[in-house]
Amino acid sequence: MKYLIILGDGMADWPCESLNNMTPLAYADIPNMDRIARIGRSGMLKTVKDGFEPGSDIANLSVLGYDPALYYTGRGALEAVSMGVDLGPDDIAYRCNLVTVNDGVMHDFSAGHITSEEGAALLASLDAALSGVSVYPGVSYRNLLVVPGGAGAETKPPHDIVDEKIVGYLPTGGDASLLEECVRVSREVFADHPVNRKRIADGKVPATQIWPWSGGKKPQLPSFEERYGVRGAMISAVDLLNGIARCAGMDVITVPGATGYLDTDYMAKARYAVAALEKADLVYMHVEAPDEAGHLGSAEEKVRAIERLDEAVGYILDHVDGVIALLPDHPTPLALKTHTSDPVPFAVIGKGTDDVDSYSETAAEKGSFGLMDALDFILMLTKNKE
Structure with a gap:
């Protein structure tokens, strides 16, 4: 079985007056993300452990199944x-x-x-x-x-x-x-x-x-492969995610044209993610652009980043036969220009179906997964049953 996780950093948000009181996810034209929700299952994920700041370090460690209370030492050390x-x-x-x-x-x-x-x-x-x-x-x-x-x-x-x-x-x-x-x-x-x-x-x-x-200080993470029985690979343009991956013994794949900003090459990331599945069992494709748009407070740029990511999602859906998961790590509300610890929406193909037919914060709240702890996410994906 192959697994591909698509993580749009900071993609979740709050309703915005400039977007007809919709969130960027609900406002954007995202037929491929909607397709994941329509033929799969949805839910909400608690990615920020109580008592921790809602940073990408805490959230992504949690999504990968590493309890920040046990393994987090600081962002700088992971990037080092x-x-x-x-x-x-x-x-x-x-x-x-x-x-x-x-x-x-x-x-x-x-x-x-x-x-x-x-x-x-x-x-x-x-x-x-x-x-x-x-x-x-x-x-x-x-x-x-x-x-x-x-x-x-x-x-x-x-x-x-x-x-x-x-x-x-x-x-x-x-x-x-x-x-x-x-x-x-x-x-x-x-x-x-x-x-x-x-x-x-x-x-x-x-x-x-x-x-x-x-x-x-330098963190010590248990091996991802030993933990879950699958060989993992990371695709990201930011040192934080690549640092987590290296500490966990995952392969780190460099993608030409990936910048960690709004001008990143979304399709190149998708192509490399699909190709990486030839050797890896699980690929974690991280895209920073929606978070950067959130920090800028630009609804236009955030919607554009989400829609460009959706095009890459379409390529993945056309080329991957396996479990495909879609989620943000945390919200980056345009109104605040920074992160919050609110649960985030996720959708998964390959783990059953439910009645949700689109991908957004409010739609995912109705999903059959309910509210999950991020520390259980990878185990849910990789266990051999729906």
């Missing part, structure tokens, strides 16, 4: 694994965004979705100016800061504080003073950097500083 950064047992890795702060207010958590090449140049200059820590360039605004022998810190994701003064969200705890010093140095290094001068000349926002958050 994906980036090939070798963490010592006492090192703390922080996710390190390039951000734009104006007059003490978080203007843009992604520095205008700065390019990877621009980010690498900024971080090279910053790394040369810092001592006792290291910074590593990643994809676009998503980078890494490693503190050897770190003590950890309580931090806030920058996408949660857009348009708010940062003074109330500075790090606290053991590494706080060191992180604040790194931020101070980044402001000085970036202030007149050639990358920022060119971005400003081109009418783009500059990266004014770094923002370290979600630090943790």
Whole structure:
């Protein structure tokens, strides 16, 4: 049996006035997603464990069956694994965004979705100016800061504080003073950097500083294959998902044209996912674009991302004979521009049928699966009965 999971990051939402009081999923033209619901079964999935922040790290760990209470150490450490950064047992890795702060207010958590090449140049200059820590360039605004022998810190994701003064969200705890010093140095290094001068000349926002958050030590996950008896593969353009996969012993498949943003190549991901099933038993195809649109607060872009993903779903339906599951990891409501811990809608082909005939939040609430815990999701998919 083959299994393919299609995960649209942040795809779930709340009703939007600009979309005739419908959610983006309900408003979008998604015949292929609707087909999964119509010929399969639906339900709602609780992906964020009580007491945890509704991040993609917590939600995707849970969907893959890894209890965050047992295995989660921090987002930065998972991304370090994906980036090939070798963490010592006492090192703390922080996710390190390039951000734009104006007059003490978080203007843009992604520095205008700065390019990877621009980010690498900024971080090279910053790394040369810092001592006792290291910074590593990643994809676009998503980078890494490693503190050897770190003590950890309580931090806030920058996408949660857009348009708010940062003074109330500075790090606290053991590494706080060191992180604040790194931020101070980044402001000085970036202030007149050639990358920022060119971005400003081109009418783009500059990266004014770094923002370290979600630090943790190297995680230890049990093997996915030993846990479920299937060989797993991950397709994602973001280090977080690839880091989870590497820690779990899953294959990580790189797709040309996959960007982790709105311009990602959806069909390329679908083609590679189908091809990956020749060797893998289960493929987890993660698409970041709906989440990015949610953070932008753009209903138009979110609907477009969902509809483009639907085209890729159509390709998968035409080429995969097996269990196919569709779901988000968490909602990213346009009204909030950040994540919530609300249960998300899912639909599955290959595990029976019910009376649901479309895919949306309200439709899935009527599904025969009812409300499930995400920790049971993979086991439900892979057990040999409907």
